[in-house]
Amino acid sequence: MIDLHIHTIYSSDGQYTPAEIVSLAGRRNVCTLAFCDHMDIRAASEGMDTAGMSGIELFSGVEISTSFRGREYHLLCYGFDPCCPRIRDFIDASCARIWKGVPAIIERFRKMGFRLDEKDIRGWGKSVPTGVSFLDALVKSNPDDPRLLLYTTGDRSDSPYLNFYQDFSRAGFGEALASNLPDLKRTVCSLKSCGVLVLAHPGDASRDLLRELKGYGLQGIEVYSSHHSPSVMRYLAESAASLGLLRSAGSDFHGERIKPGVVLGSVPGLPDEALIETIRNAMPSRR
Numbered sequence: 001m002i003d004l005h006i007h008t009i010y011s012s013d014g015q016y017t018p019a020e021i022v023s024l025a026g027r028r029n030v031c032t033l034a035f036c037d038h039m040d041i042r043a044a045s046e047g048m049d050t051a052g053m054s055g056i057e058l059f060s061g062v063e064i065s066t067s068f069r070g071r072e073y074h075l076l077c078y079g080f081d082p083c084c085p086r087i088r089d090f091i092d093a094s095c096a097r098i099w100k101g102v103p104a105i106i107e108r109f110r111k112m113g114f115r116l117d118e119k120d121i122r123g124w125g126k127s128v129p130t131g132v133s134f135l136d137a138l139v140k141s142n143p144d145d146p147r148l149l150l151y152t153t154g155d156r157s158d159s160p161y162l163n164f165y166q167d168f169s170r171a172g173f174g175e176a177l178a179s180n181l182p183d184l185k186r187t188v189c190s191l192k193s194c195g196v197l198v199l200a201h202p203g204d205a206s207r208d209l210l211r212e213l214k215g216y217g218l219q220g221i222e223v224y225s226s227h228h229s230p231s232v233m234r235y236l237a238e239s240a241a242s243l244g245l246l247r248s249a250g251s252d253f254h255g256e257r258i259k260p261g262v263v264l265g266s267v268p269g270l271p272d273e274a275l276i277e278t279i280r281n282a283m284p285s286r287r
Contacts, residue, residue: 001265002032002276004059005076005200005222005250008047011037011063013132013161015255018047021264026054030265032276034061036076036200036250039095040127045082059279062087063200064094065128066187067178068209072169073199075187076222076248079282080195087194091127094182098128101180105173109134115141131165132258161258185216192217196279198248201227207239219278220246224269226262227252233269246275 007014008021016024018035025033033056035043044060051058060082064075080087102118109116120137121129139148151160156167169177188197198220199205199213210221223236224247240247249267253259 001028001030001267002249002271003030003251003253003265003267004032004034004061004078004198004248004271005036005063005225005252006033006264007037007063007252007254008035008043010035010040010043010127011130011254012128013038013130013254013258015257018043019050021253022047022050022054022056022058024264025056028263028265030056032057032059034059034076034078034250034279036061036063038063038065038128038130039091039098041080041082041087041091059283060195062091064091064187064191065098065177065181066184067181068184070175070178072178072181073184073205074201075184075191076198076200076250077191077194078196078198079279081284084194087191090182090187090190095127097182098177098180101177102129105134105176108173108176109138114138114145117141130161131168132161134168135161135164159260185213188213188216188218196220196275196282198222198246198275200250201225201252202236203227203232204235207243210239210245211243214243214245218245220248220272220275222250223247224249224267224271225252226259226266230268237269246272246278248272248275 008018037043041062059078060080061078066073066075106116121133150156151164156163197218200222202221249269249271251262251266253262253264
């Protein structure tokens with residue numbers, strides 16, 4: 001099995017260490033994987049030796065949150081050198097900008113009657129906050145609020161963090177976050193020389209957008225994903241074929257506490273071999 005979209009504890013919504021994931025991958029017969037933490041590239045360096053000793057192929061990876069026309073898109077970059085100044089500087093600058101927007105999001109929660117302080121969000125010590133950061137901080141400060149009990153013990157507790165993120169995004173918080181994210185097109189242009197760029201779980205992204213991004217340097221799209229229905233995967237596979245983009249596959253595994261229904265390696269399809277070889281050739285060990 002191949003899984004090119006996995007989160008570790010270096011994401012604020014990841015449950016397992018890089019070494020623990022390598023061990024789990026071995027038990028699940030995942031032979032090739034990539035750590036793609038949110039705006040953080042530390043996991044690849046930490047996991048490389050462990051993966052090598054386990055006979056597992058590990059690619060460097062990162063998931064970058066971007067925006068385009070008020071919508072959030074996630075971009076995966078594979079095969080980069082973790083010491084590359086361009087990608088490190090880009091991530092540092094992007095994280096600083098995201099944190100600058102956090103007080104405005106906190107204020108929106110306060111206007112809804114929640115108690116919340118920035119120190120509760122920063123207490124995670126991660127690169128950028130996610131839905132997990134906000135929900136856990138809110139629950140800690142508002143333990144008996146019925147709006148939050150819905151996610152901890154109520155009808156939305158089957159996948160609390162994902163449900164919280166989706167619900168509050170629909171309430172306008174997604175737009176508030178997107179306003180502080182790097183622009184999708186500029187990100188593709190900035191990072192195309194650093195590694196292999198793949199648009200993560202793009203859903204119903206239009207072919208016009210995919211075509212335009214390919215012109216800027218996008219090389220693939222994550223067709224096979226836990227986010228996608230069979231019909232969406234068919235649409236994306238057809239789009240990839242018609243546009244000459246490579247098909248990728250990733251579970252978006254975070255751990256059963258964060259996403260109970262997503263299992264490491266549970267990807268309903270295989271990436272194109274050409275994509276795997278392109279990432280291999282991009283890895284520093286091949287240069």
